[in-house]
Amino acid sequence: MSSPDKVARRKEKLDRVAKVFGPSKVIPAERTVEFLELILSPGDRVVHEGDNQKQGDFLAEKLAQVDPKKVNGLKLAVSCIGLPEHLDLFENGIAEVVDFAYAGPQGGRLAELVGNGTVKIGAVHTYVELYARYFAELRPDVACLVAIDADAEGNLYTGSNTEETPALVEATAFGGGIVVVQANKLTDNLRRVDIPGEWVDFVIESPKPFHLEALFTKDPALLDETRILMAMMAMKAIYQKYLPKVLNHGVGFNTAAIELLLPTYGEELGLKGKACTHWALNPHPTMIPAIESGFVEAIACIGGEVGMEDYVASKPDIFPLGRDGSLRSNRFYGQMAGHFADMFVGATLQIDPFGNSSTVTADRLAGFGGAPNFGAENRARRHLSEAFLRAGAEAHAGEYMPQGRKLVVQMVETFQGANNPTFVERLEAWDAMKTAGFAVPPVMIYGDDVSHIVTEEGVANLLLCRTMEEREQAVRGVAGFTPVGLKRDHAMVANLRDRGIIQRAEDLGIRKSDVSRDRLAARNIHDLVRWSGGLYNPPSRFRNW
């Protein structure tokens, strides 16, 4: 339900546009700035569509060009602050406050602009949290969205990279807001309708296709033996022990190594059919060998991936395809699928001695993205599975009320680079808290939620730790030669190892000489193309043959 004011404001704006542009929903691209000035009032909340993959770059560019005397004080809401224009809005005096989930590429500049007072942060969110708030207290006045194709009635084809469009359009169209869409192409022949035209107020054909990042493409050639060692330890200590059927992998190289070891080492460990059958995941190219080897039954896609379109279309049983044969991803639903999964395996930039982790550093406000929903103990889960019960039996042993437990695995190398340890005594999130004026540090995954930490030194099972002191020593005990690792209590770490809370490669029966790139099912991008039967079409920057 919208307030009467909002309904009146919407009608007034639409009348203004009709007076200048006529009754059509189609706005000429060259008049976009003039059009935006008609539908934007000072103080409006504007949702801009852009996540870590697709970005509505044309509308962002035009939005940053509106006259700040006419349009100012905007409240920007965007999943990923991925474009320079998002921050230009603040430097140009058009916007005041930003609510977001992730700021990867612009994280450094964002920290600077927050530090000097140019940008005010409403809050840093998870994706799902931000979408949910669009339906409650952050209702959009205007949404600037992205489509592949649109017709004159406003029907949209959003295809493989549908991602967050359904959430944003629904919150806006049914919340009294105005929906504007940049489409790569205006056409009368949509291959399917992902968003009905009735929910869309205006469409603009952009001069060039929207930006799409190949974020989930990891080149197997870059996987070194330390990552393979970590992957083998994780697979033996966690995958084989708990047999998680439904899982999510993060975007990093560590989990890419596991994906490429499933057909080889995973087969040896007997995982096929018993674990890793259902995934909440983008179409990772590094999943192709596991799919071709029969490990995977279904994948819920949060987004698409550049170059995977034809391969995905050839697997209708595994990927969510429309009647037209192309992928339909959905970020909100995909995130929820991961939220209710058996296991999350991800990475981070910093971990403290209690297992708290953050990707925010003193000079980069990176945000959280989806990690906190994927990587949090889910207190709302009620359905049971073998992995959920096994983890719960460890976490809640001896308690009155038996419960399950989600597996939340942080897989990190002890160093991010020479002299840049992952394990730190105090997260830089504490400094970011001061700079940005937050009441609490921006922690990505709380130590309480983490079940296992995997490093080159071994696997720490935090579910079995009974005190904070034990948890601290379990973390220090796998923190290697970082200052945090060197400060371990050797007697306590030895005790934790005797109890199986810390496991080294030798405790798991893994010989270092067995750790080899020869185990990878694919050793480079070209191998992935071969596994796909030529259907995977990698972006040119990944081609070196």
Added chain:
Amino acid sequence: MEHLSFEFDGGPNAPKSGKPYSVAGVVSSSNLEVLAQPKDLGGKVRFEVNTTVAHFEDAWRAVFADFVERSQPRDVLFSINDFAAIPPVVSLRLDQAWEALA
């Protein structure tokens, strides 16, 4: 190029494979090579390091001490050519070279 040398008291495990040497790793970006050779050192273990990165003597000592405690070798000479490897890579290469010789 910095040259460092370390010696530790060894444990009970002398090389048994009969191999004259073993090698692990390659010298390339962010990596290193380890050559392990049986050598009568009166029960001790020696590490000779050539490295492109200076001022990390304490870190090398910590990695070697951890390795010696873990694997308990004796009478072995480890010669290391380092190209800015991080400590976990050094550990992995030492383990691999020792496993092949032990």
